[in-house]
Amino acid sequence: MDSMMINKAAAAVLVSGIAFFMAGRVGDLLVKPQELTKTAIAIDMGAGGAAPPPAVEAPLPVLLAAADPKAGQADFAAAGCVACHSVNEGGKAGVGPNLYGVVGAKEGGRPGFVYSAALSGKGGEWTFENLNTWITKPAAFAPGTKMSYAGLADAKKRSEILVYLRTLAATPMALPAVPAGAVAATTTSTTSTTGPAAPPAAPESFDTLLAKADVDQGKTATLKLGCVACHSFTEGGKNGLGPNLYGVVGGKQASHEGFVYSAALKAKDGIWTFDTLNTWLTKPAAYAPGTKMTYAGVADTATRANLVAYLRSLSANPAPLPTP
Ligand code: HEC
Ligand code: HEC
Structure with a gap:
């Protein structure tokens, strides 16, 4: 289904996409609702699908915490x-x-608006979750809806639009908290078979786990756990909501050029060793109370070891691993 839509969108882009992009934002072409055509909507999907989405989406609360309402206003138009x-x-x-x-x-x-029975019959509330599902594919959320809009495939754009819609109120509704449970639930499949709540009888030390950690799994974890929503990892990559993390292992804490850190993290004034990174990632707010990193933490030790092993690899000269 999805790949068929992407194929359709790709075909549409081939025939008329270039002209659309030259003309500017798709939104500009939608001045009159009557001019909405299948093509315009397909192009929109194509633009969302052009950059392949990460294999696993970050949990919605993480995306929302990272989303910028200003960007959402622009997305709403585009x-x-x-x-x-x-x-x-x-x-x-x-x-x-x-x-x-x-x-x-x-x-x-x-x-004062006449809804389709499909939508008015749902009888639910527009929670962030429901809005997210709705905007992903209205016809799937409420089959028979009057909203003739294919949907928005890009999870980041959806979260931006949601935090923008949230601002349209005298008292904006509270954002959902980033639950530690969301983190446990998205750890590797090997740990989820035993269940995140059941710790192994004799837990291995962080150093032991780090010595045998998997860099690729660490990289995948940055997608699953939502780190990518706020951090770039390539050399010279841009700062986002969080600083670029290339070369962070062994470097001075809170020192990436061009990023404005919280006083809480700056005051630490230490080095990012494997150990300090482990403590930080377990629960940022416990390690540096008042930190700007609004992230509950990574509960699973093996996952933290994989993350740290991946961070270690982001360097021309990776620091030597500890001998457990
Ligand atoms: C082609 C016109 C059209 C476009 C484009 C469109 N919508 Fe809609 N929207 C509608 C209609 C019509 C409804 C009412 C649906 C129904 O009654 O089934 C609706 C309903 C909604 C609702 C529910 C409102 C309520 O009171 O329950 C939300 C939220 C919404 N749209 C958001 C969006 C967002 C965000 C976008 C862009 C990503 C978008 N819409 C694009 C026509 C549109
Ligand atoms: C919601 C956005 C957000 C998410 C999600 C997030 N971070 Fe951060 N991160 C930040 C911010 C903001 C800072 C700066 C903290 C401060 O100044 O107090 C930071 C700082 C850091 C630092 C210290 C960097 C330095 O230069 O000292 C590391 C390491 C880090 N984050 C790793 C991670 C990892 C790994 C994940 C995923 C498990 C993650 N972060 C998820 C926003 C985020």
């Missing part, structure tokens, strides 16, 4: 939502309902 929705308080309904205050509201409950 993805064509503006063609059908107004967002100002008391704004008129268009082809779609006004979206002020929609986060946390009843599904299909804006006054």
Whole structure:
């Protein structure tokens, strides 16, 4: 299904994509709702699918914590939502309902808009989870919906749009907390077969685990656990919500050029050894109370060892491994 859609989108891009991109944002072409065509929507999907999404998506609360509402406002325009929705308080309904205050509201409950039975019959609330599922593929969430929009494949863009929609309220609803459980639930399949709640009888030390850690699994973990939402890892990579992490092992803490750290982490004034990284990743807020890294932590020791082994590999001269 997905690959068929991507194929369709790719074909559409081949015939008319170049012209669209030259003309600028897809949103510009959607000034009139009547001009919405299958092609315009397919192109939109194609743009989302052009950069292959990571094999495993980060949990929604992690994506939301990292998302920028300003970027979401731009995405809302670029993805064509503006063609059908107004967002100002008391704004008129268009082809779609006004979206002020929609986060946390009843599904299909804006006054003065005639919804499809498909959506008004759901009877649920617009939680972040529901909105995320809805925007991924409206017709899957509410088969028969009037919202003729293929969906937005890019999880990062969706999370940005959600935090933007959240700002459209006198009292924005609280973001969901990043649960430590989400981290345990996304650890490697080998650990999940025994269950994250059942620790091994004789736990191996971090050093032992690090000595036999798997760099590739560490890299995969940065996707699964959402680190990639805030950090780049390549040499010379840009700072995002968090600093670029190339060469972090053995380097001075809170010292990456061009990144503004919290006073909490700067005050540590130490070196990122394997041990300090292990403690940090277990629970950032415990290691540096007041840190800007809004991340619960990685509960599984083997996963932390893999992460640290991966961070260690990001260097021309990786530091020697400890001898357990
Ligand atoms: C072609 C017009 C169109 C486009 C483009 C569109 N929507 Fe919609 N939207 C609608 C319609 C129509 C409905 C009502 C659906 C129903 O009644 O089944 C709706 C409903 C919604 C709702 C639920 C509102 C409520 O009161 O329950 C949300 C949230 C929403 N849209 C967000 C978006 C976002 C975000 C985008 C861009 C990614 C988008 N829409 C793009 C037409 C559109
Ligand atoms: C929500 C965004 C976010 C996520 C997700 C995140 N980080 Fe961070 N990270 C930050 C921020 C912000 C800082 C700077 C902290 C400060 O200044 O207090 C940071 C700092 C760090 C540092 C110290 C860097 C230095 O230059 O001193 C390391 C190492 C790190 N993070 C690793 C990770 C790993 C590994 C993960 C995934 C398990 C992760 N981070 C997930 C935002 C994030």
